[in-house]
Amino acid sequence: MMHSENELNDYNDFEQARVLTVPSDLAGERLDAALAKMLPEFSRNRLSTWIKDGLVFLNGNPAVPKTKLWGGETISVLPQPEADESAFQPEDIELDIIYEDATLLVLNKAPGLVVHPGTGNWTGTVLNGLLHRYPELKTIPRAGIVHRLDKDTSGLMVIARTLMAQNSLVQQLQARTVKRHYMAIAQGLLSNDGKVDAPIGRHPKERIKMAVVYSGKHAVTHYKIREHFTAHTLVECQLETGRTHQIRVHMAHINHPLAADPIYGGKPRIHSPEVSITLGEFARQALHARKLSLIHPETGKTMTWKAPLPEDMDMLVNVLRLDAGMLEEDWDDDWDVDDSDCEVMYVRE
Structure with a gap:
């Protein structure tokens, strides 16, 4: 008007x-x-x-x-103000804020927690919890949220506390200078590290799903093998782009869907009773945003945060190790390369 x-x-x-x-x-x-x-x-x-x-x-x-x-x-x-700045109300929701300063917050999101209100989930979201804990975020579009995780994906997210920080973080995401590393358990045994470069868009027939489609948006996922089990592979995935369900879609595209993924997991496979029971109880895709690196909008310093696997995914990894005959003294959860060029902050266990 x-x-x-x-x-x-x-x-x-x-x-x-x-x-x-x-x-x-x-x-x-x-x-x-x-x-x-x-x-x-x-x-x-x-x-x-x-x-x-x-x-x-x-x-x-x-x-x-x-x-x-x-x-x-x-x-x-x-x-x-954008529409969603006044459409949502503060709610007292437990949030695991693992870092905060006057410019940004870093959140270790629990599995099962929706990030942003939407159809079917208008309350009880990360956004509602942020507005309760940090009322000043009502003046920031989407309460400072600049990227999202799927409801059942756990791990690290960054939240902007100022408009300047939000604009900086959005620009960093667009420039692909924000580094996001995920730990995932893929079905089957991958033989090599690799990269999936395949466009992602809405599935042509099943509208709740995404898929690799010719008309989709450019999407690139890098993956590294971290451990082999009997019939699964623990992989570290790094995103170049941030498309909806990107890792889940790309891993399924190369015939290694994520374990327990209810949408992209495909037909159930035969496992030992112990693995079958643990997968049945897991009830979400085996995906965790473990590492987040970015340039601090205020200081210009590169900062990195790491979060250990949540209890349910850690248990699944250990069951898979035992099933593969791996000895506990050989278990090694330090999958990272050298971080000497940045400040690293570890999330408490």
């Missing part, structure tokens, strides 16, 4: 509009590009939406994105 100059003046009465003067060094820039530089705490997409909705004024008139600037113009912006 377009807004008149009178409405803008009314808006200024409440001191909610952002009024900016275009600096001379931005002369020649398009309005949308200049605005992104003048308001770096907001994403380009969000600013473009406000321009399209008539919430940005150039010298008192509704702005046009491609307008070339001369310098000295007055730009007025009417910031608007």
